[in-house]
Amino acid sequence: MATAEATRQSRRRAILGRLAIPLLAIFTALVVASLAMVVSGTDPIKAYLALGEGAFGSQVARVETLIKATPFLLAGLGIALAFRGGLFNIGVEGQLFVGSAVTVFIGFSVELPAVIHIPLALLGGMIGGAVWAAIPGYLKARNGAHEVITTIMFNFIALRIISWTIGVDGPLRAPRTVAPETPAVFESARLPILIPDSRLHAGVIIAVFAAFVVYWLLWRTVAGFELRTVGANPSAARYAGINVEFNIVRTMALSGALAGLGGGIQVLGLAPYNFTTGFNVGLGFDSIAVAVLGSIHPFGVALAALLFGAMDAGARLMQLRTKVPIDIVTIVQGLILAFVAADQIIRRLYRIRAETEEGPVNLSELWGGES
Amino acid sequence: MSEPVLRLVGISKRFPGVLANDQVDFELAPGEIHALLGENGAGKTTLMNVVYGLYEQDEGQIFINGEEVEIHDPNDALARGIGMVHQHFMLVPVMTVTENMMLGHETTHGPRLGPLSDLDQERVAEEIKALGVQHGLPIDPEAYVQDLSVGEQQRVEIVKALYRGAEVLILDEPTAVLTPQEAEDLFAVMRSLIAEGKSIIFITHKLKEVLAIADRITVLRDGKVVGTAEPAQTSEEELATMMVGREVILQVEKGPAEPGEAVLEVQNLNVQNLREQSVVRGVSFSVRAGEILGIAGVQGNGQAELVEALTGLAPVEGGHVFMNGQETTHLRPRAITEMGVAHVPEDRHRHGLVLTYPLDENLVLQTYYLPPFAKRSFLQPKEVRENAKRLIQEYDIRTPSIGTHASSLSGGNQQKVIVARELSRDIRLLIANQPTRGLDVGSIEFIHTRIIEERDEGVGVLLVSSELDEILSLSDRIAVLYAGEILAVMPAREATKERLGLLMAGVREAPNSIAAD
Numbered sequence: 001m002a003t004a005e006a007t008r009q010s011r012r013r014a015i016l017g018r019l020a021i022p023l024l025a026i027f028t029a030l031v032v033a034s035l036a037m038v039v040s041g042t043d044p045i046k047a048y049l050a051l052g053e054g055a056f057g058s059q060v061a062r063v064e065t066l067i068k069a070t071p072f073l074l075a076g077l078g079i080a081l082a083f084r085g086g087l088f089n090i091g092v093e094g095q096l097f098v099g100s101a102v103t104v105f106i107g108f109s110v111e112l113p114a115v116i117h118i119p120l121a122l123l124g125g126m127i128g129g130a131v132w133a134a135i136p137g138y139l140k141a142r143n144g145a146h147e148v149i150t151t152i153m154f155n156f157i158a159l160r161i162i163s164w165t166i167g168v169d170g171p172l173r174a175p176r177t178v179a180p181e182t183p184a185v186f187e188s189a190r191l192p193i194l195i196p197d198s199r200l201h202a203g204v205i206i207a208v209f210a211a212f213v214v215y216w217l218l219w220r221t222v223a224g225f226e227l228r229t230v231g232a233n234p235s236a237a238r239y240a241g242i243n244v245e246f247n248i249v250r251t252m253a254l255s256g257a258l259a260g261l262g263g264g265i266q267v268l269g270l271a272p273y274n275f276t277t278g279f280n281v282g283l284g285f286d287s288i289a290v291a292v293l294g295s296i297h298p299f300g301v302a303l304a305a306l307l308f309g310a311m312d313a314g315a316r317l318m319q320l321r322t323k324v325p326i327d328i329v330t331i332v333q334g335l336i337l338a339f340v341a342a343d344q345i346i347r348r349l350y351r352i353r354a355e356t357e358e359g360p361v362n363l364s365e366l367w368g369g370e371s
Numbered sequence: 372m373s374e375p376v377l378r379l380v381g382i383s384k385r386f387p388g389v390l391a392n393d394q395v396d397f398e399l400a401p402g403e404i405h406a407l408l409g410e411n412g413a414g415k416t417t418l419m420n421v422v423y424g425l426y427e428q429d430e431g432q433i434f435i436n437g438e439e440v441e442i443h444d445p446n447d448a449l450a451r452g453i454g455m456v457h458q459h460f461m462l463v464p465v466m467t468v469t470e471n472m473m474l475g476h477e478t479t480h481g482p483r484l485g486p487l488s489d490l491d492q493e494r495v496a497e498e499i500k501a502l503g504v505q506h507g508l509p510i511d512p513e514a515y516v517q518d519l520s521v522g523e524q525q526r527v528e529i530v531k532a533l534y535r536g537a538e539v540l541i542l543d544e545p546t547a548v549l550t551p552q553e554a555e556d557l558f559a560v561m562r563s564l565i566a567e568g569k570s571i572i573f574i575t576h577k578l579k580e581v582l583a584i585a586d587r588i589t590v591l592r593d594g595k596v597v598g599t600a601e602p603a604q605t606s607e608e609e610l611a612t613m614m615v616g617r618e619v620i621l622q623v624e625k626g627p628a629e630p631g632e633a634v635l636e637v638q639n640l641n642v643q644n645l646r647e648q649s650v651v652r653g654v655s656f657s658v659r660a661g662e663i664l665g666i667a668g669v670q671g672n673g674q675a676e677l678v679e680a681l682t683g684l685a686p687v688e689g690g691h692v693f694m695n696g697q698e699t700t701h702l703r704p705r706a707i708t709e710m711g712v713a714h715v716p717e718d719r720h721r722h723g724l725v726l727t728y729p730l731d732e733n734l735v736l737q738t739y740y741l742p743p744f745a746k747r748s749f750l751q752p753k754e755v756r757e758n759a760k761r762l763i764q765e766y767d768i769r770t771p772s773i774g775t776h777a778s779s780l781s782g783g784n785q786q787k788v789i790v791a792r793e794l795s796r797d798i799r800l801l802i803a804n805q806p807t808r809g810l811d812v813g814s815i816e817f818i819h820t821r822i823i824e825e826r827d828e829g830v831g832v833l834l835v836s837s838e839l840d841e842i843l844s845l846s847d848r849i850a851v852l853y854a855g856e857i858l859a860v861m862p863a864r865e866a867t868k869e870r871l872g873l874l875m876a877g878v879r880e881a882p883n884s885i886a887a888d
Binding site: 220 | 706709725
């Protein structure tokens, strides 16, 4: 049928159009960062080749990339889900912390068969993250307190409470240790390793599976329809009889659960299988970039998480080979976010016309616009 | 004829995917009221925005007093004596009239200190007063804009244009927000401005108005000039045909109503707005099955809050609402919808549609959670698409595909989507708030016909509109809402434009003339 063919073609063009901005943003960020390298006297091509080799050049490299991408994917999915619901969840960092702490607690306090222990520990982490996110959600639904402010505050609260629990004489503090850390979780709570003698744990599969679940939830369920409608137009949602307040709390809880799952997987999947104060600091914030770069679409987030994972994995080899500091990766990541968020720069630069249909995430709108 | 003050030659303006103006020629003679008539989206406002410097034309030339000019921004336009009063006023509500006049044109006195110079408010206020007296546009320079009525704000806009030295005034849909009496006042002002040698371009889609006031009428359709006519040599029917491109029925056919049981009963309803001001005060009325109750009134007299309270979107402060005999006063929107209430909301972009959603999802906005569109919490995309296909055909929604986002449809088709969604459900009461605002003649005809059809099938209809013509042509009974109170309810046959107009302006009738319904 001609019309079906036309629909397919226009859909293909739409997908290409949606990919164009992120890809060009990545490219531009790499070019700009290479200028910094040239100024500091290194060859950017050499550096990027080393970065690529460090991320994909060997099995060890590829495993590291996947391991590093896993928490980005889960936290990024949480942020993307909240964005779809019209909420800017900056509290993923704190929700991840709470999730890890709860998972670790379940992991080291009881010994159970692995088939029960692992799901129970992860579920605990999800609930921890969900509760930690639902409170700001409730404050917004009830009193209109803006979630950007409250989730930032909740990050601090989470950090301080957990510092206390693993501090001197804290309830989760491992006995007879110098550093503030929890005991390691029991063997029975550790995620199975997928490739023998590697660090590749089953959390990677859980994360990819989560991406499909989020996709299916958003576009194939009644709850997803409500979530998206509240996000796209809360007034129309109310008109359609959707309970907007309930949906805000539910969306935050789901978002926090994904973050909590990400945190839990980090402690159950990677040695030393415990939780310390320096644990994954900044991951929740980097994941905002992952979600935005992934156009807040679950599959886009998966690609973006892979890229960020690869950059983190490859950075060390780059530094080793070319003396370019690891920090350049952070610069690239920051530039990518800047270019995606300020997509007008990219449009101007590459003369891409504004989209007439669904636009990209508008961060400023979520922050100050009508909601 | 003398040299035209404004002449446009071959103006074209393109937007992505749309040719908004296509080789438009237009002339404005000195001392003339030239109406620019056309449906929404015909390119009237675009053309005038080109003249006023808000857009730059892709092709074509602009001549002012015979001299070709380039207009890059409104300051260029104002410097050449062109002033524009937009449909949505460009005033700062928290500033006084004088401060608004000075925006972008600050008059100072004393030492020249750049941004630190002292503003000369007194002088500007004097000038405003003088202008007001000269043109019959009295305004208080000290008043805050937010305290002025819509009619007064419009006066401020006109004086502002005159204050900046406008010789040519562009009025974009100026009567849309006015009562019939206020519109008459505006026409008087327009005539006096003409008498003083100003020229006016009057943008509108209202046929009666152009015939009443214009010296010449240019009709635009799809960005092109269809023709120019003089009021004496044309008629409403001819102009409507020129606007739409086919013959249209201006008066809907409808038989007498056969009212049944009351489907909506409102008793002593009180509603407050977000600032906790009482905006609906002690309102009582009923709508019976098979009749249309029209609520007339100038926008902003409590209509929005009344409808929101009835549909559960806003809390009820006091009083009772019954639907089909059951109390619904404090029910949530969904519970009310499920009682068989359809709601065509006032603002289709804010409430009626999710603009970033494709058509098929918009068409199930009220029913997405019910079978066949959902089975055990799972959406059934196939059923959702089938539903869309059916309604697109039945309601003649012009769209490239069912996956097209609502934002890419024209206003008329967007409204058809809402009407299709609301009327395709099994309903007993239809609440339609401004169902045809901003729509073209063709879409209005379609929606009016559908509303009558629903009535004839036994649905009770509450029609809220600030368009008197709409109220008069559809309603079986008419209530007038003023300042949150119903001043009168009358059978449609006892209503005249004049009587309604006075009530809409808040003039209460002597007790003996208020006919009970």
